[in-house]
Amino acid sequence: MADVEFRKVRKAWGAVVAVDDLDLAIEAGEFVSLLGPSGCGKTTTLRMLAGLDFPSAGEILIGGRRVNDLPPAQRDIAMVFQSYALYPHMTVAENIAYPLKKRGVPRGERGPRVAKVAEMLQLGPLLDRRPRQLSGGQQQRVALGRALVRDPRVFLLDEPLSNLDAKLRGHMRAELVELHRRLGRTMVYVTHDQLEAMTMSDRIAILEGGRLQQFAPPQAVYAAPANRFVAGFIGTPSMNLIDGELAAGPAGPEFRAPGLALAVGPLAAGTQPGPACLGLRPEHLSFGTGPLAGTVQLVEETGHEAIIAVTLGEGGPRLVGRSPAGLALRVGGQVRLALNGPAAHLFAPGPTGRRLNAPSPSGAVAAAAAGDQP
Template structure:
């Protein structure tokens, strides 16, 4: 079993602390995405795991082995780089065989394993080509092949799909999911693309400014974001976040968002009154009926659904409605919100409030 453990790992470049202290346990066979905006420390985290950067403090272990003093080659990891980092003067076959050659694997075994990997990734017709004669997707597969051929316990992937066009990216995403399923190996995947993280991962580690925000399966990240940052970062279009006040109303509670008043189950009254941030996902807004009125600012048809930007007083909302556009910019529509799926965050530090509305409903199936 190959568990990857970050124990209070700290990284500073000079006086700049990029990762103040990271605790993360990745279980054997998991596909974990490190997700966050640029500069959140996700790549640094991966590079420390690879041994390309030294942590300034804390402990990293792979399969129970402290890797602090192990060079990258001895960590039993393989890495796929964003730029693929294929050796330009070597053929595809030489590229894939290189890690075996450097480890002194006997020639016949090199050939066998090359053949296996080439078959798995459909690289057979390309083996004699140089990297520059390959398309982006083919180079990507060669880079994967070079990682696979050594049969490492942990795969590290640093934004491997970001240089591909949209169609190819979707295709490679599917291939990676399939690959992970077949190999059952631990994979750590760095990305800033939430779609990649959501579709491929068993768990996502959302990071911001070097701090882990939430580490959970994709569905839970989406349905119960741990704080305001995760709520706003995950989901396209993003969740509308608005300042609101939780009020007591007799035995029940009410949420006041600008001029809107929303009745909530009575158990919320315990915390009231207090200031909160309320989060509403685009798909939780019902357009065309409801107690409130909003002005349609913008209509963006995408084909199978339409994204509508709404303005209700000071409150800016984004709604996602199925089908083609039935609305026009400038008209006024009635709308409602799905009360059971509102998200409440503390107004001060943004953490998810335990007396959350969605806590009573099970997360949607993963």
């Protein structure tokens, strides 16, 4: 049974629709990220789950119980806020103990539980300080401690790492994953950072414009994006997206754009010839040899590899590829290149055009493997 469930949830502020027709079922013990650009509705979704915002329509269930009308206190959740929201007039110990106090845990019992959490998060020496005397990372731990002190059914995390510097963020990512493994609780994690979502989640829910675009394990999201938005959003450097035409070729369907013709694999049922969009990840370009010729626009050496941008032919599409370091390329020079046709993705036109071809074999395998997991 799903631990957290959204059924046809909609949230509108006046005429502005923040979340529309959201169906989402999160299994018990799962780590799910809500990922999307700012304004996509991910924070509103989380706040509705917490009981801080109210759905205009639809139902929200936690542990099979409809919670639409329950105040946050009765939903058996804990939340870490982006701003940490530590109570400035309380010490660290009082901050962590507050949820226990509010739930009527006797005073004598609170001390040991606070101490246990403090030990787990290495907050012991800081218990008597006030939040403003702490560094950002320490404040983050206190916020985490306040959520952990009470063993809730669901943890909600709203961009908890976004105010930390890059190094600490990497460290905390690993710690959160470890924490999730140890607690085995359902966690819903809001982020705009795809690296966080990809590395931490069991499944990722990608939102855009208040609508759910795809809900799948990280590998599946990467290998088989459900639509053009997901394809462009996930992956760095992002996927090459080329607008062109789907037509019948001599050996089956073919994608055509200026300077480019590529046979594409089995298509979804009912796909008609016409405008379409080809997606190709940078790693599916290879440089040095191949049937195509391009002009080098840009070479970015990152050390272990190079990111190379080329244009195909005269005024053709611009493609970005990755190549092992050491390839001697000159900006403005010519280079031969090959595209890995079977790995290409095909989407219907429009910013969220749906996927038209079956995922490539390697991607499909990954997706299937990940799909078994939860």
